[in-house]
Amino acid sequence: MTMPTLAEIAAEAGVSEATVSRVLNSKPGVSDSARQSVVVALDVLGYERPQQLRQRSAGLVGLVVPELENPIFPAFAQVIGDGLARRRFTPVLCTQSPGGISEDEYVEGLLDHGVAGIVFVSGKHADRGADHDRYRSLIERGMPVVFLNGYVEGLAAPFFSTDDRAAIRIAVSHLVQLGHRTIGLAIGPARFVPSHNKREGFVQALGDELGLADADARGWIAEGLFTVEGGAAAARALIDRGATAIVCGSDMMAMGAVRAARDAGLSVPGDVSVVGFDDSRLLPFLDPPLTTLRQPVAEMAMQAVDTLCSAIAGQPLPSHDYLFKPELVLRASTGPAPA
DSSP states (O other): OOOOOHHHHHHHHTSOHHHHHHHHTTOSSOOHHHHHHHHHHHHHTTOOOOGGGOOOOOEEEEEEESOSSSTHHHHHHHHHHHHHHHTTEEEEEEEOOTTSOOHHHHHHHHHHTTOSEEEEESOGGGBTTSOTHHHHHHHHTTOOEEEESOOOTTOOSEEEEEOHHHHHHHHHHHHHHTTOOSEEEEEOOTTBHHHHHHHHHHHHHHHHHHOOOHHHHHTTEEEOOSSHHHHHHHHHHHHHTTOSEEEESSHHHHHHHHHHHHHTTOOTTTTOEEEEEEOOTTGGGSSSOOEEEEOOHHHHHHHHHHHHHHHHTTOOOOOEEEEEOOEEEOOSSOOOOOO
16 A cells, blocks of 8 residues: 555644654654654554554553443443553453353463553452452562452552442432432342442432432342343333332443333333433434443543553552542433323
C-alpha cells in the first residue's frame, strides 16, 4: 500500500504539512501531541506506520477478564489496553468462558511469558467463596497486580471498584421520587462481591426511603444469572409479587427484565419501570432506551493502569479499596408509578 500524501495526513491530523514531514523523518521540534496526531492520522487512514514511528514494547502485561459477551468487559479491556499501550506495554488479553481455560491456567501462562504485571477485572477475586491465596502468592513473589470490581479484605493490593451500594441507593431514590412503592432488585448470585454490595445497598435504601424492615426488603430481591435470561427469570418473580419497578444488577439483566414485562403483557415504563447497571454503548438504541447506572469505566481503568505502571517502575503498591461514584443516566425505561 502506498503512503498517503503529506496533505492528506496533515488534513486528517490537523497539523501543517511541515509538521507531518518532521514527524515522518524523525526531526526535532515537534510536540508530543502533534506527533501523536500524525500517528493517529496514519492509523485512521489505514496506512502502516513507518518503521521509525513504531514504538518498542516495554514489556507484556496480562489483562484477565471473565468473558466478552457482556459489553462492560470489552469496555474495560479497551480502556486498559489503550492505557497500557500508551505507556509502551503490550497487553495480553485473557478471556474466560465456561469449559475453557481457567483464570489460574491463564496466570500460569502469563508468568511463563514473563509479564511485568497483571490486571484482573471481575475475576476470582470478586468471588467471596474462592480461595484468594492464589493472589497472595503472586504478591509475595513481587508481581505487580491490580484488581477491578471486587474487594478482598486482607489482600495487600489496590482495588478499583464502582460504589455498588451507593449506585443502588441512587436508583431506589429515583424510583421512589417517581411514586414507586413496590421496588424489586434482580441481581446475580450473592457470592460475588458486587452482587453482595448491591443487595446491602438495596436493603438500606428500602429502609431509608420506604421504612421497610431488613427482612421485608430482602423479600424484594430475586436472584438470577448475570444474563438476559437470568434477568428475565428474576424479573418474572418480582412482577408476580407486584413490583412496579425493578433495579437490575447489569444491563444484560435489565434487557431480560424488559422482555419479561412485555411477555406478561405489561408496558415499560407504563406498568413496570426498569433500571440497568453499567451503561453499555447500545443502550440508547434499545426500545425503550434504558435508564441505567453508569460505571465510570474510563476513570477506574486509567487509575488502575497508572497504579500498575508505577508499581512496575518500582513504586510501592498501595493497599486500598478505591471506590468510584456511579452516575444515574435517565432514559425512557423509567416513569411514574402506575395509578
